Amino acid sequence: MQDTHLHHEEHLQSSDLLTDIVIGMSDGLTVPFALAAGLSGAVDSTAVIILAGIAEIAAGSIAMGLGGFLAGKTEQDHYNSELKREYWEVDHLPEKEREEVREFFESLGLSREVQDKATDELVKDKDRWVEFMMKHELGLDKPDPKRARKSAFNIGLSYVVGGLVPLSPYFFVNDSVEALKISVVITLICLFIFGFFKSKITGVNQWTGGLKVMMIGAAAAGAAFGIAKLIEGM
């Protein structure tokens, strides 16, 4: 019992940070990788590829980081506006809100007698009543106010770290096709490792999970390479 609860709480706590890293790093590894691959198919100069890659990493990390920040803020605003509305409804339409509480217990398959008793007890405390409506009618949990800022930072940083992996060979190798070969090898390995650990958290098979993430990266890079070759040939 204690064990299960601990297990679930850990699961929830770690999932916030991990969700951020997963969001940031999966895109960070994949998109700059595919961009560099695409350009390597059409451009000889590694300088242009490095320039485009770093511009992309800057753009992507800011867009995703700020995007994560905005999403967190929006979640908070949304929660607060719904909270205000629920307090208003409990004050002004108590019968309607009471009926919604009863319907929740009805949906659990309880008898009418227990539905009514539970509803009577629950609506005694207004704060608890509103909290119940927020959670079980609207499915909203109270967001952590510090979360939006942390989330922005985590996502942005993960994107930068991920993005520098596929780009790194272009700093050291002058021939873009040679650099691409090294980039493909190290990025696919990193994508596999990343997918492997990601699957550990979500509880699905780790080898399949690693392979899937690797294949997404390979598909994106292959498509970008092919399309860039096509455009260059036109």
Place this chain on the structure above:
Amino acid sequence: MQDTHLHHEEHLQSSDLLTDIVIGMSDGLTVPFALAAGLSGAVDSTAVIILAGIAEIAAGSIAMGLGGFLAGKTEQDHYNSELKREYWEVDHLPEKEREEVREFFESLGLSREVQDKATDELVKDKDRWVEFMMKHELGLDKPDPKRARKSAFNIGLSYVVGGLVPLSPYFFVNDSVEALKISVVITLICLFIFGFFKSKITGVNQWTGGLKVMMIGAAAAGAAFGIAKLIEGM
């Protein structure tokens, strides 16, 4: 009453598709925009910018689309593995699971008498009991099996549509700085409109929401432009 329920159901149904469009389009508008802006600060040839932009759109839409698909599949696998586990627990540790149901009712502030009665009634139907544990202990809703595929398509397509907006001026204007000026104007307008409608759904102030999304795009593009200029100057 009826009205409120309809409102919430609509809210939930629309939010899946809208979440996908928001995910795909906010990145699609922002990242190719910022990449093109960054390259415009360092490269004269619009051909290279178009090439990089299209490679990025291909890479980004595939990465995000397949990423969405994988996320949906993972959610399903996770749900199924937890469902199996809950059935096992209900069969093998019924007392422990019963106690968890009672604790849920306790957390609502019900009296011990009503807690016990409600628990007795709820655990009569095993499927309902497991469904209850999935939803209220683990916070997991049954995922829609078609959702992963739809989600992949929606996110990928939204990314392409979003990404073509900032890139379009480079097809018609030969000077990269002139093309950038037009790209900035149309993309910022689109980001504002996009943020405005996005805020309508989440219920926060639409003008603020539009401005925020626009500013993220501007910040990403400005940073990419500045960094590319710096690298080019080295």
